[in-house]
Amino acid sequence: MSLTSPSASATAPFSSYFFDNLRTNGILMAFAAVVVALACIKPVFLSPSNLTNLVLQYSYVLILAIGMLMVIVLAQIDLSVGSVIALTGAVAAVVAIRYGQPWWVAVICALVVGLIVGAWQGFWVAVVGIPGFIVSLGGMLIFRGLAQLLLNYISLSPFGGTYYNIANGFFNGWLGGNGFDVFTLLIFAIAVVGYAFSQWRVRAGQIRYQQQVSPLPLFIGKLVAVAAVAMAFAWQISCYRGLPFILILVAILIMAYTLVMQRTGFGRHIYAIGGNLSAARLSGVKVKQVTFWAFVNMGVLASVAGVVYSARMNAAQPAAGTSFELDAIAACFIGGASTTGGIGRVGGAVIGGLIMAVISNGMQLMGVSQGLQPVVKGLILLAAVAFDLFNKRRASTVV
Amino acid sequence: MANNILEMRSITKRFPGVIALQDVTLTVQGGEIHAICGENGAGKSTLMQVLSGVHPHGSYEGEIVYAGQNARFHSINDSERVGIVIIHQELALSPYLSIAENIFLGNERKGPFGLIDWNRANAEAANLMERVGLDENPTTQINQLGVGKQQLVEIAKALSKEVKLLILDEPTAALNDNDSEHLLALMRQLREQGITCIMISHKLGEIMEIADTTTVIRDGRTIETIDMRQPDATQDRLIRDMVGRDLDNRYPPRRPAIGPEVLRIEDWTVGHPTQSGRLVVDHVSLSVRAGEVVGVAGLMGAGRTELAMSVFGKSYGRDITGQLYKHGQPVEINSVSEAIDSGIAYVSEDRKRYGLNLLTDIRSNICSAGLRRLMTAFGWINGNEELKVAEDYRSALGIKTPSVLANVGKLSGGNQQKVVLSKWLFTDPDVLILDEPTRGIDVGAKYEIYTLINEMVANGKAVIVISSELPEILGVCDRVYTLSFGRITGMLPVAEATQENLMELMTQEKDIRK
Structure with missing residues (x-):
């Protein structure tokens, strides 16, 4: 590639680039620090089985966090997602176990219920104008109750078969391997190359439009670091049971929603509404429609998480998903979303969710007592938001 | 010199990458009204933040001498304790508390056991309200008052803190003429009671009317301090100081090239959104042609913004009747996106609330x-x-x-x-409705906005300017409609319009219909 150094003015000095991005990178560095610290204290943390387990165990929080981010950027909130997980899991179980339908019918039914739930809440928030907090507080009770009624207060199991494999299955042995799965490594290698290529294209586009870009060594260094971490992770999980299905699902969701939020009118409208409702309305943003669909989307994603969670548990439980909404909300805020709307990124919410996941996992490995774990999580939430506030204040001291 | 209540000497304030104030000196005599004027971003507000302790001692260079003593304020509380009170442009009142509660907020009148003595608070509030000429019940909730009265509550609050130096940041920016007059009268009255006022203002007419001394700040430096009693203290001199150049003409010249009609509003009637039966816009008809700037002059509450917003995709009001024509064809516009699609743009009067994220x-x-x-x-x-x-x-x-x-x-x-x-x-409109396009911006930037309006019409766009500043209407428009109590009371080509005849039409009451 011949696009070497752009004009000097287009490349900011390293230090200013670093500090400008402290806010976005801060959370990433915090994540890296947590991982390194845990790896030092408990080397087993990085073991193939534990990393695989981490993916399986926390995927549904990430799925929820993605949908929650949209809702939070809109300056709304959805407290009902934990109950929706229980309800959609229960629907799937009733269809698959009680009525003996095939797994895909159960999944479709669960997703449809998620859609209806989302539309129900979207109606009250967008059309009637009741704050999302109230609507979803009601939803939290309603859907939890419906799940209990549907399951007769007892858990329904087992799903077995393909449904079970949604959250517990692996791609493994397709291309053979010697104690490691070649297929997993291949998929990761393709993903890394794809990532590098897309980043390069973005950068080339920015240079073509004479924008400020990060210095080339930094850019390449960043790509190498990402590639190294991704491949190391791939190697570890390939040594265990291979590539979990669920990881692919989560990865696709993250990519799709990053694109939706950054590159589509719908995503932009969400930021516009959260940033200034009146200005958005007077700019031709259809506030009601956007709000409605954001809630519908949240309902559907909650039902995806419901399917994943019930598959993982191999059962539908009346108490499934209790307080998951709080994990999802915390993930968004740890990831830099603003409590008053308008600010937040999918990537941030995902990293926020990962920080929570890694810390929970680490505490379990270290045998931290049950009661102490939520205390630590709560403190992390406070620390992350305090750090964010501190950064914002520092940034706003310019006239 | 002994009479100086405040001397700010060689104040320099740096922010990362910017020098906001450089060697600024401000000397205020006791008992005077001292105006500070300058373009936006000149550093007026920063200077006042240094004075009131928002920027604590040590974060700036230079010294402040207040009432003969070296002042080192570390917070707003420090400066308030010695009688310096600042009233910001955006009022800081709690909308759901009463007037009395707001006046004594943070400074509650306590009785035995540290409980609030409401009788005493309300009685004292009534006294203070009388001093500022606010005729309301002390228990009235703030959100039931207009901006003008809220401003008076702020001043009463300042009086309750035994203010000696009152700083008003653009006090009349949001007020109508009546309320402005009242406020200026009140400032004179406060001056008689020995309270020193510092007023930050853009409105040069106001400064000419009320200020004893004016300090002009430009680009973070003091340009000069003018004794307003001197005959050479003219508005033109202030403008020259503010912008650093002569502005012989405050409105850029334009040669109108007027084309066919672009937008016509016929028999447009808009009901109040909550009070049924009340008409905010009453059978209004107006039209604008390509290359033409049409003014809509009206006082506050005449229905100017309501007219514009109801045309702009029915963003205001209910039971809207009447017909819009674009290029002579009837059009039906029911939402903002439809309005944008049919080439209408509306620039709102409050850019922070309705215009920007x-x-x-x-x-x-x-x-x-x-x-x-x-x-x-x-x-x-x-x-x-x-x-x-x-x-x-x-x-x-x-x-x-x-x-x-x-x-x-x-x-x-x-x-x-x-x-x-x-x-x-960027939406490529045919018609731009500009609602108070130069509110709260400085003289230099106003000129640039007028130039932009000229460019728009030169490119064949039609522009409607809504304004309560008559010189502006006369300076930029080709034709002027006057609006009063929701009705069009007149239409004049700008050549026939004067401030006097426009004002007469703008204040015309019902039953005189054109």
Whole structure:
């Protein structure tokens, strides 16, 4: 590639680039620090089985966090997602176990219920104008109750078969391997190359439009670091049971929603509404429609998480998903979303969710007592938001 | 010298990357009204923040001598304790508390056991309210008062703190003429009671009327301090000091090239959104042609903004009747996006509340209304193209910013207004409705906005300017409609219009219909 150094003015000095991005990178560095610290204290943390387990165990929080981010950027909130997980899991179980339908019918039914739930809440928030907090507080009770009624207060199991494999299955042995799965490594290698290529294209586009870009060594260094971490992770999980299905699902969701939020009118409208409702309305943003669909989307994603969670548990439980909404909300805020709307990124919410996941996992490995774990999580939430506030204040001291 | 209540000597205040104030000196005599004027971003507010302790001692260079003593304020509380009270442009009252509660907020009148003595509080509040000429019940909730009265509550609150030096930041910016008059009278009265006032203002007429001394600040430096009793203390001199150049003509000249009719509003009637039966806009008809600037002059409450917003996709009011014609064809416009699609743009009077997303960058704001034009066939937004659009508007409109990726909230009022104009120009409208396009921006930026209006009409667009500043209406428009109590009371070509006859039409009451 011949696009070497752009004009000097287009490349900011390293230090200013670093500090400008402290806010976005801060959370990433915090994540890296947590991982390194845990790896030092408990080397087993990085073991193939534990990393695989981490993916399986926390995927549904990430799925929820993605949908929650949209809702939070809109300056709304959805407290009902934990109950929706229980309800959609229960629907799937009733269809698959009680009525003996095939797994895909159960999944479709669960997703449809998620859609209806989302539309129900979207109606009250967008059309009637009741704050999302109230609507979803009601939803939290309603859907939890419906799940209990549907399951007769007892858990329904087992799903077995393909449904079970949604959250517990692996791609493994397709291309053979010697104690490691070649297929997993291949998929990761393709993903890394794809990532590098897309980043390069973005950068080339920015240079073509004479924008400020990060210095080339930094850019390449960043790509190498990402590639190294991704491949190391791939190697570890390939040594265990291979590539979990669920990881692919989560990865696709993250990519799709990053694109939706950054590159589509719908995503932009969400930021516009959260940033200034009146200005958005007077700019031709259809506030009601956007709000409605954001809630519908949240309902559907909650039902995806419901399917994943019930598959993982191999059962539908009346108490499934209790307080998951709080994990999802915390993930968004740890990831830099603003409590008053308008600010937040999918990537941030995902990293926020990962920080929570890694810390929970680490505490379990270290045998931290049950009661102490939520205390630590709560403190992390406070620390992350305090750090964010501190950064914002520092940034706003310019006239 | 002994009479000086305040001396700020060689104040220099640096922010990362910017010097906001450089060697600024301000000397205020006891018992005078001292005006500070300067363009937006000149450093007036920063200077007042240094004075009131928002920027604590040690974060700036130079010294402050207040009432003969070296003052080192570390917070607003420190400065309030010695009688310096600042009233910000955006009023800081709690809307759901009563007048009395607001006056004594943080300074409660306590009785035995530390409980609040409401009788005493309300009685004292009534006294203070009388001093500022506010005829209301002390238990009335703040949100039931207009802005003018809220301002009086702020002043009463300052009096309750035994204010000696009262700083008013653009006190009349949001007030109508009546309330402004009352406020100025009150300031004179306070002066007689020995209270010193510092007033930050853009309104030169007001400064001429009331100030004893004026200090002009430009680009973070003191330009000069003028004794307003001297005959050479003229408005032109202030303008010259503020902008650093002569402004012989405050309105750029234009040769009108008027084309066919673009928008016609006929028999337009709008009901109040909550009070049924009340008409806010009453059988209004007006039209605007390509290349023409049409003024809508009206006092506050005449229905100007309501008219504009109801035309702009029925964003205001209910039971709207009447007909719109675009290029002679009847059109039905029921939402903002339909209005944008049919080539109408509305630049609101309050850019911070209705025009901008202050959380995000200049680029996103410029592209927010015309986003569809940036989408590819699959609905993706081309981020690079978006940046290019923003850059184009930055250079075309002269938005002063290091980067279009900078946050829009950090711009001065004039530059923010240019961002809003860019946003609407990007939707490629035929008609632009500009609601108070130069409110709260300084003289230099106003001139630039007028120049932009001229460019728009030169490009064949039709422009409607809503304004309560008559010189502005006379300076930029080709034709003027006057609006009073929701009705059009007159239409004059600008050649026949004077401030006097417009004002007469603007204050005309019912039953005289053209």
